[in-house]
Amino acid sequence: NEDEFNVVFLPVFTSGFNAQDYLLQIYNRWGEVVFETNDYLEGWDGTYKGKIAKDGVYTYRIEFKVLSTDERKLVYGSVTLLQ
Numbered sequence: 001n002e003d004e005f006n007v008v009f010l011p012v013f014t015s016g017f018n019a020q021d022y023l024l025q026i027y028n029r030w031g032e033v034v035f036e037t038n039d040y041l042e043g044w045d046g047t048y049k050g051k052i053a054k055d056g057v058y059t060y061r062i063e064f065k066v067l068s069t070d071e072r073k074l075v076y077g078s079v080t081l082l083q
Contacts, residue, residue, distance in 0.1 A: 009079045010043030011062055021065040025038070028060050034058065046081050055082055 011024065021038055026035040026044050034048040046053055049053040 003012065004006055008043030008045045009060070011040075011060075011075075012065075013040055018065040018067055022063075023063040025061045027061070028053070040064075044079075046083070052083055053081055056080070069075060 008025070022038055022040045024035075024037050024040075024042075024044075025028050025033055028048075029045050034053060035044040048068075057078050057080050059076065063072065064075075065072050
């Protein structure tokens with residue numbers, strides 16, 4: 001909505017993960033990937049194919065590796081997009 005709040009969806013990692021082994025995916029309600037990145041500093045700006053995505057609930061999937069144990073973690077959740 002062009003205000004300065006919540007401009008992108010970006011998970012916050014402080015430490016303890018391998019930045020070279022990270023994946024964030026955002027899915028629409030039909031299971032289509034609308035955003036994907038391997039850069040933990042890059043967030044989703046609510047667009048899809050260069051256009052503003054429709055309002056609604058989107059599912060996210062984050063995959064990363066824990067540095068101390070070399071364990072692979074998967075985190076799932078949802079984010080609501082409102083324009």
